[in-house]
Amino acid sequence: MNLIIKEKIKQVKRGDQSAYEDVVSFYQNKIYQHVYRMLGNQHEAEDIAQESFIRAYINIHSFDDRRKFSTWLYRIATNLTIDRIRKRKPDYYLDAEIKGTEGLDMYSRLATDEPAPEEEVERMELQNYIHHEISTLPPKYRGVIILRYLEEFSLQEISEILDIPLGTVKTRIHRGREALRKKLRHV
Amino acid sequence: MNCNEEIIEFMHKYLDGDLTKQEETNLRRHLEECEACQKHFHELKRTITLIQSAEHISAPADFTTNVMKKLPTEKKHVRYKRWFRAHPIITSAAIFFIFMFSGIFSAWNQESELVVSKQENLIIQGDTVIVPEGVTVSGDLLVKNGNLRIDGTVDGNVTLINSELVDDSIEGSGLMASAGEVNGELKEVDRIFEWIWFHLKDMVESIFSLGLVSNMH
Numbered sequence: 001m002n003l004i005i006k007e008k009i010k011q012v013k014r015g016d017q018s019a020y021e022d023v024v025s026f027y028q029n030k031i032y033q034h035v036y037r038m039l040g041n042q043h044e045a046e047d048i049a050q051e052s053f054i055r056a057y058i059n060i061h062s063f064d065d066r067r068k069f070s071t072w073l074y075r076i077a078t079n080l081t082i083d084r085i086r087k088r089k090p091d092y093y094l095d096a097e098i099k100g101t102e103g104l105d106m107y108s109r110l111a112t113d114e115p116a117p118e119e120e121v122e123r124m125e126l127q128n129y130i131h132h133e134i135s136t137l138p139p140k141y142r143g144v145i146i147l148r149y150l151e152e153f154s155l156q157e158i159s160e161i162l163d164i165p166l167g168t169v170k171t172r173i174h175r176g177r178e179a180l181r182k183k184l185r186h187v
Numbered sequence: 188m189n190c191n192e193e194i195i196e197f198m199h200k201y202l203d204g205d206l207t208k209q210e211e212t213n214l215r216r217h218l219e220e221c222e223a224c225q226k227h228f229h230e231l232k233r234t235i236t237l238i239q240s241a242e243h244i245s246a247p248a249d250f251t252t253n254v255m256k257k258l259p260t261e262k263k264h265v266r267y268k269r270w271f272r273a274h275p276i277i278t279s280a281a282i283f284f285i286f287m288f289s290g291i292f293s294a295w296n297q298e299s300e301l302v303v304s305k306q307e308n309l310i311i312q313g314d315t316v317i318v319p320e321g322v323t324v325s326g327d328l329l330v331k332n333g334n335l336r337i338d339g340t341v342d343g344n345v346t347l348i349n350s351e352l353v354d355d356s357i358e359g360s361g362l363m364a365s366a367g368e369v370n371g372e373l374k375e376v377d378r379i380f381e382w383i384w385f386h387l388k389d390m391v392e393s394i395f396s397l398g399l400v401s402n403m404h
Contacts, residue, residue: 014273017258025251032246046247053254127242134238149238155203174199181227181234 005069012060024053027070030151031077037146038081040135048084052077074151074161078143085139126187133183141176148173194221198228202235291386302331308339315353327371337369344371348382351375 005026011019031052036045055076056063063072134142147153147161155173159166197214200206206214218225247253271278303309303316306324310317315334318324322339331348352375374385 017255020258021251021255024254028246028250028254029244032250033244036244037241046250049246049250050254050257054257054259057258126237127240130237130241134241145238149235150241170199170203170205173203174196177199177202177231177234178195180238181230184234184237185230187237 002068006065009060009063009065009069012057020057023069027053027073030070031073034074034146034151035077035081037131037134037150038078038139038142039084040132044084048080049077052080055080068157071153071157071160074147074153075163078161082139082143129187130184133180136183137176137179141172141179144169144172145176145180194224195227198224198231202231288383291383301333302329303333304329340368340370342370345369345373346385347373347375348385 005023008019008023012023028049032045032049035049035052036042039045039048052073056073059076063069134145137145143162144158147158148155153161155166155169159169162169194214194217197206197210197217201211201214218228301311301314301316303311304327306326306328308319308322308324310319314332315336316330318328318335318337318339318341320338323342324339325342327343327346328335328341329346329348330350333350334353335345335347335350336353337345352373
């Protein structure tokens, strides 16, 4: 797959805009998912994910072919996401509606101890809950946790994506794990 | 949970795959003894499993289309330049043809004066070139922008460019019958494309004969 993407990137560099379509459709779910988990909001996620692909296209000539395209793309997406988080008000989404529920925010969720009638619903709710807990982590821990456990990058790759030393990646992962452990202990 | 920081650090190192054999042994030994740390370690591992069980999210259905729509359209000259760079052979062929045709066109437009190939025994009266009766013109005859009347004989090809063959001796009969004799091809070139075709043929012939000459050497 990597070879096909490499070839497509070469075509894009040569000016073939249509070749970029395959690149976008190959990475769209990964990037959208990553951005969505970082932002916890569909509208913003789509906005930032699109912007990431557009930025990557505009700056395609600064991409070094010897490196991994995914790492480079994630880096753009992560930087844009962090910018967006910085710009918005700190409590903007604390009581935002949870995806897939109607009128439920996290407070109502925490209050209820009733078991869900069906297992499927229960599973979905647990996933939503985990998703929410991840999205309430401080952004710098959230990023590394998502990259490590949801997108399964190696520590070295995360260090490249975020442009921070390997040691810092490890420290953040340790702290992120501890924070999530405390949040998810009672599940 | 009050166990020393070192053990917790070991746990994280273990999860990152950074633990040495010795440290791993130490960690295992400690976990066997300390229930609190065992619980902590279990919770950490369970946390990771839980994170990994988070739902997969897909991009909206029209995501790629929307991105493609928003990409900056390339400036036209950039696109042309890129196209030329991508197709060097077509580009050089195009440049060759442009030069060649412009050469032919300018040759076509250059003069509207009467031009006659250099031959002896020809009489020129105004716009009319006459091959007099009883005279044999040897070699190819070319008349441009004028009229040609053949009363005698032409021993070669006749090419009329933008010219007409006139015949005022006998009206209504065939050209060849009334006119003198042409021992070769009679060509009338009136339209620009024929002119081009004529030039091309000429060029090919000259290239060909050049090739023959160089072969002979």
